[in-house]
Amino acid sequence: MTVLAFAAALAGWFCLALAMARHRRQLGRPPASAGLEAGLRLAGVLCLALSFWAAGRAWGWDAGAVAWFGILTVTAAGPVLVLAFRAART
């Protein structure tokens, strides 16, 4: 459950980043269609919600909520670093 909480948050952040035109450009992808963009946003939000659920199951809802915020903070560094690294290379 702990691993799922981290993984889902990471996936959620990547989906949200991929819904943004600027970051798609950095990865050499064409801008998303309106439908794809909305889909990625929705998937991102659902993943973050899944992470909350997993954190709640792992730690109990009280401590899990605290952990979830921490997980969001730490995992958001994932897309940030990947994008910065990719952009620096291309």
Next chain:
Amino acid sequence: MKEGFRQSMTWLHTWGGLLTGWVLFFVFLTGTAGYVDAELDRWMRPEKPLMAPQVAQADALDRGLAWLEAEMPTAARWFVIPPGNREQADLRAFAEAYPKKEGARGQRVSAYLNPETGVPVVYRETGGGRLLYRMHYQLHYMPKLAGEWIVGFCTMVMFAAIVTGVIIHARIFKDFFTFRPGNGQRAWLDAHNLLGVLALPFHLMITYSGLLFLCYVYMAPVIATDYGWERKEIRTFVEGMFNSGPHEIPERAGRAVPLVPLAPLVAEAERRWGEGGVRQMEVRHPGDANARVIFYLGERIPDRARQRMVFDGTTGAVLDDGRQDRPVPQAVAQTFLSLHEGLFAGPVLRWLYFLAGLAGTAMIASGLVLWTRKRQARLRGARGFALVERLNLATICGLPVGIAAYLWANRLLPLDMTGRAAAEADALFLAWAVLALHAGLRPAARAWAEQCWVAAAAFGLIPLLNALTTERHLGASLPAGQWELAAIDLGCLAFGAGFALVAWRLPRRRPVSLPARAVGEAAE
């Protein structure tokens, strides 16, 4: 021209942040170390056993009582903390005598005991992680109250800086994932924004709850209007704020009745809380007809309502077996305090707390650097600019080196030295002062690189120092699976590597010619 709302917010953010930033850096870094205070305590007492002995809780508690019985048979209270807490493979016992006169504090004795034999163990004298933790709200070398006021003022400004920072960050969602590396002003701005935004829930929580912690200092008159000015009356408030309402403990009866055997009481508590559930034991009026035995369950969720059981100390009857109903304001305040302390956090959550604390520290540091980056083209040569630049370096590199020096002193100072714990703290500030002096004397760009190398060595060599001076080095802690101990050595290695990386990447000289801003725009 009348300034816009955003400009005035920017002004407040910039100048409030700059003037308090150096103190806040200290507060955040030592506070972050506070999240691993127990682990540091253990690391700084390498005489502690590597593995916690397997001792039944009832037996350990009994041994604690036996020592207290011999040391202070008549006491207002005894306190025993069995092994198994984060830092401890040992048993702590503590006693407080009845005060000589009303309102005074009774005489106290305390010891670490071997949980298998009950014999006191002596460790090297050290401030441990607790001292760093205490510094983050009381500073050092000054009266407690002065430190609390300075920290409180800076915290208030921090709170304003966070709120204004959100207001002036126009592209908070658009730039959510944006980091454009480099050495220019824009990279520093990106870093500052990211560290602020990604850990924003932590920053808001930690700053607000930090103010709440010492509200009885900062807002004393408000409390006094309800509670009164007497020391005893203020105590009532503080007790209510920090502890759940105490179960009514009667006064001493003055009639001697022996204490009941503990084993059945522990068994009863373990039936409800699970084996090893008792984190602390308190005995009020031991040996008296009105004796009470109180067991505390550790904090498991962020509410600070310590669950406990109260027994009659002469019959063993359960008098109170649960959580107190708290008034809503008390519950809210205590939840904030609990979120701040993170005592309920297990290993993973503790790491998250630690990382969020580091993010806050780095956010402050990047804000300080950003102030100089923004102005270096315009203000270079100005005296104020040079002062800020030097103070930045002296703080951002100097304090970490000071903390490393604190750990070095723990290993190198003679063990039988008097005032050893104070000398460890002196080493911290001495090392810091030396680096501050260095920062003032050397050309800025070169001084940054030199100090980063010093920091890299100061942290990176700690595992080696540990291996040369103790038996609790990585070669012992890793095979034994003692991660709490190994994490300190590994963490120092990571800090060393981080500083080395920064030193490596730093330009040898300050970029001349084009102001940073123009370079940034050209790159866009």
